[in-house]
Amino acid sequence: LWKEATIVVLRKPGKDDYANPKSYRPIGLLSVFGKILEKMMIKRIRWHLLPRLNTRQYGFVPQRSTEDALYDLVQHIREGLKSKKINLVVSLDIEGAFDSAWWPAIKRRLAEEECPLNLRRIVSSYLENRKVCVRYADEEFCTATTKGCVQGSIGGPTFWNVLLDPLLDQISEGGVHCQAFADDIVLVFSGCSISKLEQQAVRVLNHVYEWGVSNKLKFAPHKTNAMVVTKKLKWDDPHIHMGSTEIKIVKEIKILGLLVDHKLNFNNHITEVCKKASNIYKPLARAAKIHWGLNSEIIRTIYVAVIEPIIMYASSVWAPATQKIMTQKQLNTVQRGFAQKICKSYRTVSLNAALVLAGLIPLDLRIQEAAQLFEAKRGKPQAILCGGKIERRVSFLKAPHPSGEAEVKFSSLEDMEPETVANHAMSVLRIFTDGSKMDQGVGAALTGWRDGKETLYKKFLLQSYCTVFQAELYALYQATKVALKAKEDSVIILSDSRSALEMLGRTEVFHPLAFAVRRNLTLLRKKGKIIRLFWVRAHVGVTGNERADYLAKEAVLKLKTRPNYDGCPLSYIKKNIRRETVVKWSARYKEAETASITKAFLPTVEHAHKILKKINLTPLLTQIFTGHGGFAGYLHRFKCKEDPGCVCDEGVEEDILHLLIDCPQHSRMRHDLHQQVTIDLGKGTLPALLEDKDNRAPFLKYCEKVLKAAIGRNRTR
Numbered sequence: 001l002w003k004e005a006t007i008v009v010l011r012k013p014g015k016d017d018y019a020n021p022k023s024y025r026p027i028g029l030l031s032v033f034g035k036i037l038e039k040m041m042i043k044r045i046r047w048h049l050l051p052r053l054n055t056r057q058y059g060f061v062p063q064r065s066t067e068d069a070l071y072d073l074v075q076h077i078r079e080g081l082k083s084k085k086i087n088l089v090v091s092l093d094i095e096g097a098f099d100s101a102w103w104p105a106i107k108r109r110l111a112e113e114e115c116p117l118n119l120r121r122i123v124s125s126y127l128e129n130r131k132v133c134v135r136y137a138d139e140e141f142c143t144a145t146t147k148g149c150v151q152g153s154i155g156g157p158t159f160w161n162v163l164l165d166p167l168l169d170q171i172s173e174g175g176v177h178c179q180a181f182a183d184d185i186v187l188v189f190s191g192c193s194i195s196k197l198e199q200q201a202v203r204v205l206n207h208v209y210e211w212g213v214s215n216k217l218k219f220a221p222h223k224t225n226a227m228v229v230t231k232k233l234k235w236d237d238p239h240i241h242m243g244s245t246e247i248k249i250v251k252e253i254k255i256l257g258l259l260v261d262h263k264l265n266f267n268n269h270i271t272e273v274c275k276k277a278s279n280i281y282k283p284l285a286r287a288a289k290i291h292w293g294l295n296s297e298i299i300r301t302i303y304v305a306v307i308e309p310i311i312m313y314a315s316s317v318w319a320p321a322t323q324k325i326m327t328q329k330q331l332n333t334v335q336r337g338f339a340q341k342i343c344k345s346y347r348t349v350s351l352n353a354a355l356v357l358a359g360l361i362p363l364d365l366r367i368q369e370a371a372q373l374f375e376a377k378r379g380k381p382q383a384i385l386c387g388g389k390i391e392r393r394v395s396f397l398k399a400p401h402p403s404g405e406a407e408v409k410f411s412s413l414e415d416m417e418p419e420t421v422a423n424h425a426m427s428v429l430r431i432f433t434d435g436s437k438m439d440q441g442v443g444a445a446l447t448g449w450r451d452g453k454e455t456l457y458k459k460f461l462l463q464s465y466c467t468v469f470q471a472e473l474y475a476l477y478q479a480t481k482v483a484l485k486a487k488e489d490s491v492i493i494l495s496d497s498r499s500a501l502e503m504l505g506r507t508e509v510f511h512p513l514a515f516a517v518r519r520n521l522t523l524l525r526k527k528g529k530i531i532r533l534f535w536v537r538a539h540v541g542v543t544g545n546e547r548a549d550y551l552a553k554e555a556v557l558k559l560k561t562r563p564n565y566d567g568c569p570l571s572y573i574k575k576n577i578r579r580e581t582v583v584k585w586s587a588r589y590k591e592a593e594t595a596s597i598t599k600a601f602l603p604t605v606e607h608a609h610k611i612l613k614k615i616n617l618t619p620l621l622t623q624i625f626t627g628h629g630g631f632a633g634y635l636h637r638f639k640c641k642e643d644p645g646c647v648c649d650e651g652v653e654e655d656i657l658h659l660l661i662d663c664p665q666h667s668r669m670r671h672d673l674h675q676q677v678t679i680d681l682g683k684g685t686l687p688a689l690l691e692d693k694d695n696r697a698p699f700l701k702y703c704e705k706v707l708k709a710a711i712g713r714n715r716t717r
Contacts, residue, residue: 002034003130004142005150026099028132028150038154041122043402046158048115051397053161054168059182060157062396063510066256067374069181070314073188073255076177077229077264080190086230088189088197088238089260091253092208093223097183098156099148101163102216103127109162126155147216157182167211176204181256194228198238201226205242221245225253227262258314266318270327273311277334280306288341290619296342303338303360311363312370319371322364331363344619346628348638350594353626355585356608357598357617362585369581376573384576388463391470391567393510406522408504410533413494413542428490431479432536432544435471435497436552442466443555444475444564447547448482454547456482459555463566471552472497473513474565476504480520483531490530496538496545504533512567582606597627597656601686611690615700624703627656630711647713657683659706666706673702 005028015023030038050061058069080087094100107127110120132150133142149156160182167185171178177188187204191197205224212219221242226249228237237249252261252268259269284302288294311334321327332351339354340347355362361369376382376390400406435444441464448456458478462471476495483491495501503514504521524531536545586605589595602608602625615621623629632654636644646654648664659666661683670681676698679685689699 005132007134028152042155056179070317074317085190090187090226092185093220095218095220101149105215106159201240209243225250266321274330274334277307281337290344299341315367316371316374322367328364335363345622349626349628352592353595353598372577394515405507410501412535429488430492432548433475433479433495434548434552437468441556443552444471445551446479460564461559463563465572472500477517492532494534494536
């Protein structure tokens with residue numbers, strides 16, 4: 001039962017002939033108990049092997065993604081271009097890679113990498129007597145299997161990486177840039193002449209082909225593509241071959257979902273993703289009308305969860321392309337429709353107004369923002385930190401052996417009997433920790449208690465950009481250091497931060513402070529000390545907790561030393577990048593010739609965000625804020641009405657500002673409004689009326705009454 005896989009066959013999208021078995025992807029459904037065993041086995045194998053494997057393998061490796069692979073690849077090509085070199089990019093294809101993995105080769109590789117004998121024996125046993133069963137159309141067929149990594153298994157990707165690793169090492173040693181994401185392999189040959197690139201490429205590709213034969217893997221030369229990337233205006237395409245098959249030279253290659261072209265302008269990729277997003281918009285537009293259908297929040301969710309990820313995939317690689325006007329127009333075309341649907345506006349509303357009302361950042365700025373954040377995560381220096389460093393995750397290579405991972409649990413004092421709490425209080429060292437963030441800075445503290453009396457305390461200062469969460473974790477870290485030096489064999493640590501305590505229990509999280517706390521807890525247990533963690537509710541009169549809180553605040557106000565901890569949280573960088581994005585957006589909003597009516601009500605992006613989150617934006621309010629609605633002037637523009645004039649004076653165009661401020665038809669309602677608000681109604685006071693919470697409701701009610709009256713008149717005229 002543990003060794004039997006039930007195969008579910010899925011169609012590969014975009015295939016022409018589904019009569020061909022290779023147009024389907026087999027997914028193996030495995031026993032839960034088998035997967036549990038596999039997970040335990042693979043965690044240990046990975047711990048032994050990952051430090052030894054080639055760093056150019058990005059697939060199924062912790063703390064790495066397809067975007068990392070693409071970013072490094074394109075950066076390498078760009079560096080070659082800066083050096084005025086010709087780059088030959090070759091994308092290799094392995095036919096049925098996972099299905100063809102040869103088990104004896106996997107076992108040999110585990111032995112070569114000095115994987116412990118006990119794990120190799122488990123792997124050998126796990127691979128023996130396996131079978132697969134296919135159920136389809138009320139029929140079942142079962143057969144034994146002697147090769148392949150089941151797609152859907154936990155161990156398959158790891159076994160594949162182990163198998164492929166020697167090839168990556170051999171190619172890298174030959175001075176060729178190579179990288180892989182599982183079975184997707186890319187080679188980059190760089191040189192000053194096409195002829196030398198030809199010779200090097202043919203030599204390496206033949207070696208790759210021979211390596212595949214020796215490991216019973218079939219590279220497909222007819223599916224392998226090559227592309228020349230250079231700044232030279234003229235060059236001859238190289239003639240390269242793998243085995244006896246010539247490799248095609250193409251203008252673009254799709255690598256890990258990104259269409260990389262020979263000019264690195266990514267025009268075709270942007271066109272492709274915009275088309276994909278537009279195809280999603282079309283059915284959505286039919287189901288989301290102004291007065292019925294999908295509501296604004298559902299459309300916003302679809303946009304944020306589906307459209308943005310489609311368009312922004314690998315944005316760090318092609319973000320420079322968003323500086324081009326052509327690219328901005330393509331992105332604007334896609335975004336405008338979604339913004340209009342979210343704010344329930346007419347189709348004629350400008351992008352500038354729709355984005356502000358919908359609260360969507362322009363896509364080109366959003367892409368640049370995502371690229372900046374990605375580079376910050378990878379450790380790129382940030383000017384705002386003045387030489388400081390971003391808090392980065394601890395490398396997965398420093399993780400302890402799976403058998404040595406400390407299980408970190410905490411209890412709540414509120415759930416314990418009073419007698420038990422009292423016994424703990426008198427018999428052991430209790431350390432209370434707390435962190436505090438104030439306008440003046442960030443501090444942390446701990447206080448130790450024995451026999452109901454405070455015996456020690458420590459205060460710590462953190463850099464002003466640190467978060468209170470970091471302060472809580474830092475206090476816990478210092479508490480474990482105190483526990484390591486304490487003479488007591490039993491120590492209790494009490495914190496009022498449940499989130500910090502919960503993070504300590506997540507061994508897959510590599511936050512530097514949490515990692516340091518877990519490491520100290522492991523050392524404490526190795527020393528034979530009993531360590532208990534408790535969560536205590538804050539500000540309920542617990543003496544130790546109140547004392548720790550006081551000390552943390554005192555650290556902020558009185559300590560004049562250098563910060564004890566200065567790791568900058570990514571949230572601070574993200575907040576700063578967002579602030580810069582909003583400044584750019586606001587400048588663009590102000591300078592644009594469109595959205596004049598919207599600017600009369602909401603003069604800046606910041607003002608718009610502040611107001612719109614406090615009101616329910618209805619279709620009526622959208623008509624008011626955009627000037628696109630049931631007004632004679634608007635209807636005349638689009639040939640829906642013969643005369644643009646207002647009923648009060650045919651020589652005056654009827655628009656929202658005239659109706660609200662000047663039109664005598666609404667003088668009675670205007671008089672009633674003046675009795676309710678403290679700000680005079682005028683074109684220059686509209687933002688102030690919206691901003692003041694006491695004036696906002698009566699003003700918006702007045703606006704809706706005026707609009708309804710205008711709609712009623714223009715409907716009958």
